[in-house]
Amino acid sequence: MSDNSSQRMSYKAGEAKDQTQGKASSMMDKAANAAQSAKESMQETGQQMMNKAQGAKEAVKDATGMNK
Numbered sequence: 001m002s003d004n005s006s007q008r009m010s011y012k013a014g015e016a017k018d019q020t021q022g023k024a025s026s027m028m029d030k031a032a033n034a035a036q037s038a039k040e041s042m043q044e045t046g047q048q049m050m051n052k053a054q055g056a057k058e059a060v061k062d063a064t065g066m067n068k
Helices: 003-064
Strands: none
Touching: none
């Protein structure tokens, strides 16, 4: 194997490694974004549930006369 051929193979291996690292980084970013989105969605859902529970509590108080 000539020195030139060896250098070319080494260069190609380095390129492949860089591409793989870039793809892995991109996938990690996408996973982090999906996790953040899920977290925000769950927080919003939780807030909506709390608001509905508060509304139900007030309705019961109104119905039973405890809200006066």
